[in-house]
Amino acid sequence: MTAAAAQNGPAMSDWMTIRPEWIDFNGHLNMAYYNVLFDDGIDDIYRLIGFGADYARTRGMTTYVADFRVRYLRELHEGDRVRCAFYLLDHDSKRFHSFQELYHEDGWMAATAEGLTLHVDMDGPRVAPMPDDIAANVAAMQAAHDLLPRPNGVGLPIGIPRKA
Template sequence: MKREVGINLKEGIFLCPWKVSPTLVDYNGHMNDAEYGRIFSKTLDLWIDCLGLNERENQDYQYTFFTLESHICYLKEVNESEELTVFPQVIDRDNKRIHLIMIMKNQEKETVATSEQMVMGMDRITNRPAPFPEPMQRRLEEYHRAQQDLAIPKEVGRKIGIRRK
């Protein structure tokens, strides 16, 4: 599937389309759990590109992102040939970190998975955390400001554990 990605900063919208190919499906007949992570990772890369840190800027600024933590919730099975859309929602940020959740929906607009992540901007020369390049900082701020009225998804901040009665 050709990815028609783009970002609308004023509305806080970035939608990334995907189609589940046969290579993503496991012996159970649905998308393999590792492939959710791959799609979320690729979506994050495309989103950061649209915020102003594509491959050229990555080289110019000697700057990149590291994922510090992620938590995927698998909410509904996804089958071969299904079309999916992933939407990144910024929960919080500072000058070098972004706490976000990516929401994966199927064609029926049902949430099928989420990926909560903490990512950090890194200076590639020192290999240390560093503030976002100014153009990206401005675009991220505008994107986040546009999302201020969105509800925080219930999957944010979940912890893993066996609930005891």
């Protein structure tokens, strides 16, 4: 595997810049574009595993997100630079559970996202086991990330707290 297994921390995306067209009438990043940032950030990290556009084109396999939950922690504005941290929390032969953190260039966390992703054979499309080489890359990243502290916010429930 590439650098992902050798890292002392989560996998990190390249830096991304908040575009003017992503700003809503409240003057900050529209909620939909947090998803865009998480999705673009994961593309950088997918290359470490072997996923991505080349994988889909050459091997006829890809990933589909089955569940994705975003927590908005702090506003982002036009021109801000951010990047994603990626933690692989769990996996099996056909899916993986991940957690992402979106960091501003000044070091503070703007948002988190937790997802369940499926490995898909595009001929179906249908959920299918990962090929051995990709499964080995995922397992290597998992082994590296198992050594990291579990990120704050994993598995949080959603709802309105009520007093007893």
